[in-house]
């Protein structure tokens with residue numbers, strides 16, 4: 001009977017531990033993982049938008065729809081004053097700075113470098129080019145610029161280029177306003193529809209970006225020189241909005257000329273016809289710094305046109321890298337299985353990426369994206385889940401031995417300087433060992449673990465593998481004097497799966513500090529003296 005009671009007690013305690021872990025797991029995403037696209041909607045409404053469009057609640061928005069001017073005349077009577085996109089963004093960012101609002105939610109590690117420069121560019125009304133290697137949140141910042149626009153603006157109904165109701169620039173709208181005057185119908189364009197983006201490739205055409213002659217309109221009997229025959233490209237369609245060109249140096253020179261003419265002279269030239277089209281666009285671009293500065297990739301006048309050249313960068317600290325990974329890595333809900341990622345694993349993953357960014361074996365020109373860290377964390381968690389299922393364990397906790405699997409999620413995202421496959425494995429393996437050593441030595445002084453090392457004298461050895469059960473590690477911990485204390489440096493938990501992960505971290509750390517030998521025997525790792 002007493003035995004049974006004890007068993008129940010143990011069972012309850014274990015259950016509590018797991019619960020504790022689960023709490024930790026489920027609270028983690030809230031720390032900052034909300035996708036900025038979802039979050040910004042609520043957080044980022046610049047105050048002054050409501051000057052024209054009061055209210056955001058359901059009830060109020062019904063009123064809003066009813067009260068919103070529907071014609072040019074009503075709009076004029078409402079006192080609405082359209083402003084240029086630069087004025088609009090400037091006014092809204094100033095109001096956000098005043099209100100101490102976070103302007104780029106979800107962007108980590110740029111508070112003192114990139115963000116102030118973006119703010120300056122917008123306050124000074126300058127077009128921006130972001131220079132940076134891949135995976136430095138350039139696209140994300142560009143998309144977040146939309147949040148600096150008014151919630152909605154009025155446009156002439158049906159206009160392909162979002163004409164300002166008071167001063168239309170397209171021929172068709174000018175004709176409509178001349179005919180209908182104040183009765184001209186308007187519609188309201190939401191800010192998410194005022195953003196355009198194009199990845200520049202060598203085969204991007206004038207037709208894509210600027211426009212083309214529409215053969216159907218010509219067939220209807222219009223002359224080629226008639227502005228009404230134009231089928232507008234992406235840029236004119238983003239009139240009164242933000243247009244981003246990714247990888248600007250990949251744009252053919254004649255397109256760069258076309259872009260420059262449009263920005264500087266408000267001219268568009270299609271198939272030899274020149275049309276004046278004073279578009280109002282906030283232009284943003286991105287480029288790899290080496291492409292951008294290399295001679296001849298960008299025509300000089302276009303380069304001069306970008307007022308602000310802002311250099312992005314990778315997370316400076318391991319902490320920032322870990323925070324970004326925590327925010328971005330893909331979790332699945334609905335699994336019965338719980339998982340828990342110990343901090344040291346997160347640090348090791350971030351450290352591997354940081355070391356890769358300094359490695360002479362890896363192309364630094366293309367860079368090592370934060371996406372490498374994100375994918376690697378997903379991989380080690382996946383491997384831990386696979387193990388937990390196989391072993392029938394309740395909690396999936398990644399271990400050092402899972403890190404061997406990051407080869408798959410690393411090699412596709414970085415470019416090696418050499419071309420042999422065998423090198424990739426060695427390079428990633430070396431980076432991993434260096435990272436584990438670095439993280440280990442930040443948490444432990446190897447000298448304070450001498451007691452553990454001594455016990456390996458005289459033939460004692462410990463076997464580990466990615467498929468060894470957590471209980472077996474717990475037995476090791478109890479057998480090796482000082483191990484339990486060393487484990488407590490990293491965790492208060494007694495959950496076997498967590499303990500197992502940390503025991504392995506300590507053994508590997510001692511090995512990397514040359515205190516223990518390590519050999520591989522039939523898929524198992526043996527630590528001994």
Ligand SMILES: [Zn+2]
Pocket residue numbers: 156159160161162163168169170171172173174
């Ligand atoms: Zn128009």
